[in-house]
Amino acid sequence: MRIRTSLLINIFFIGVVGFLGIVFARHAGAAIISIETQPQPVRVGETFLAVVHVDSEQKVINAVEGVLKYPTNILEVVDVSQGGSFLTLWPDPPSIDAEAGEISFTGGIPQGSLVLDGIALNITFRATAPGGGELEPLDDKTHVLLNDGKGTDTPVEGVSGLISIVEEETVTLYSPTHPDENMWYSKRIFTVQWSPDTDTLYSYHITQSPGSLPDSDQDPMRGEAQYTDLIDGVHYFMLKQQPQNGNWRLVAIRRVMVDTTPPLQPEVEIGSDASLFGGKEFLAFSSQDTHSGIRSFTVVEGDAVTQEAASPYELRDQSGTSALQVIVYDKAGNASATVVRQFDTMQESRYSSAQLFIFSIILLVISATLFYIVRSKVLTHPPKSI
Template sequence: MPMAGELSPRREPRILELSGHRWGNRPRKRWTCSPPLVLSPGRFFWRSPFFFSYGAGWRAGRSVDAGCFPRVGYNITVETGMRTNSLWKLFCLGAACSFVVFVHEASAAVRLFLDPDRVAVGVGETLSVSVVLDTGGTNINLVDAELVFPPDKLEAVSVSSDGSVVKIWTDTPLYDNRAGRVSFQGGTPNPGINTRNGVVTTVAFRARAAGEAVVRISDQSRVFLNDGFGTSVPGGRAEGKYLLTAIAVPPFASPAVFSISHPDPDRWYAAREAKIRWQAEAGAEGYSYLLTNTPFGMPDDEAETVAKGVDYENLEDGQYYFHLKAIGGGGEGGTAMFGLRIDSAPPEPFEVRIFPSARTSSRQPTFYFDARDALSGIGRYEVAVSRAEEAVREEAFHEAQSPYAPPEPLELGKHEITVRASDKAGNIREVTESFEIVRPIFEIVEGQGIRFGSSQVSWRAFWAGLGILLVLLGRYVFWRITLWRRRAGMEEDRR
């Protein structure tokens, strides 16, 4: 027992554990979250007018990672001290358990799955698989997902967004038959998407070989909640198993498509006439094709031509997608897609601003310009500065950026600056502005003196003249003061 005036030793806190177990034929197993949720006494006291203290607080020692808890069973450690009563213990335990269950259920509420997830198709036939979203009653605003499929058994031929709950595609659905992947990203602005069975996108596969093909949603797929924080939750690990059976007619592969007028599908071209060609497929009796403004297109099953190419004339400016598939022998091949980008219009008119002004004494004025092109965008600027009476030569143009200043001082007189703006398709817009460089009122010529207009004074003459001017000014001031005093004295004598 402590002596008078000594402090009592502090009691060690008591540990109360709540453990979860899985029951069955197996031995009891205990799961422990690492690090565990620790609830310890806080430092909140309420002091009455009679100075009576009562401890009734708690605080969380560490945050909870819901992923460390299994579906059945939890391990929660509650640290209690001398000032914690039994009722407060129960409250802390209930709050902790409610928090864990809430986090666990929220992460499992949203899921992506495939429809159908079981079906049998013949080799060469088309299999349509939809990616379906279930938000579990919560609002989401973005889906970032990827499908993985076996490229030796399935071939993606098209991706469709018809009837999709996604309104804006940040990444247009694309497929890669070599890697066996279909990726897409899109969503809907506030209030987002809330659905139990909403189709995100539909992928059409062609069965290539007999066997079982497993299509699954990759582990990297994520769904972002519309909670103001963009909380990311897993999209699930759903998969579909499809039985592919052999048929008598072998399928066609996707034809190889190219363009002799617009060879690079990622570049913009000014030509409005497109010439598209493709390689013939052995056994093909004809080809069905379609030109659209979106990548979601599917030619019909009727052969439209037996040729190996098609030409388009007077196409409007914009982005096009050419879809082609081979038809023959009672079957059809995969759909090939080729992109076209056409921009035949020059950039919009713009102005060139001259600083400090169009009439200046600065030998190296600064020029500002900013052009706009609504479709392909500005590719580069070229600038040429010449005398006003001379024609601009092509070799005088050089690439530049705004703001631009001549690298060398310009001569006195009138000049012109020509700014040429080119868009990414090669269309050009030229703007010419006139300006004049004049002599300043005076300027200092280093090592020589001061120049006034067309005259120049040496430093020796300048300082000599300045000295004489100061002497004359002093004599004038002295004379004025003397005259003032003399008049003041005469007026005083008269009085």
């Protein structure tokens, strides 16, 4: 009986271990796509940032494709930014299906890379109604491809982000330096203001971690705080208050987005293809921005300026004689430019400097020849004296 019981226990133990092994093996070494959200409840009307992270789990990858699901009954998408993403190649910008509550994206890494908790996307949501829910990667529509020459689809584990939205009244924060928390600014000095209540203590700080709360030590009650040297990135100003005979509680959060660094200088190529623009010459251009992301490109051809230009861009001047440059702007208004062709006053003619030099030599030769001929005639036939 003891032998039989021991045997049954061993079989049960082996079965449990085997089952757990199968369960954990399913995700062993799987790439992880996770969504980081704000841990504190969000109030109706407020905006918050959700960050999509990717960890390749020691694998070299070259592409990520994903669809993220969000609850449309309590959230709306304000902005999707690739700023700061480890994905540098975007065949198309991320798309939003507001009716289905889905955000789709496809990005690549041209040379492939190991990715350790890299940022893929930054998504700004606005809370529209109280309630709770999840931001989740859809398993059947999310893929991570290996940089193995075949684009092998590696297993993916999705980690959802939880959100909670409440209607609780909050302190209103205002910033004269950064008035819209959904916009990027190229200002390092940040000022925030609120109307303080009497007999109420306040504690506040600014941080780049949305989960880091202020301590419970009183700060000066003046209804204003200023920070003079914010680094590039997303910051959160958090305000706690303690009413008389009450407890400390978080009453306001304001996001501050700073980007003082221009985008990378645009990479520009002039090309032609029979399948594009009827074989006419066009510009192909691209750039990257570390923080806020690319807002737009402007193409300048001589005196003609085309804003919101898209690549590929058909050149207006097919003769190649106009000055030409491409300017890229990020979402904070910083700009970089690449001069493709530049002509000064002396070069605005249709002749190059080399051609002008050759013409000058020819003129000198002709002038010298004429001088020699005239001089020879004078010496051969001197004028008669009167």
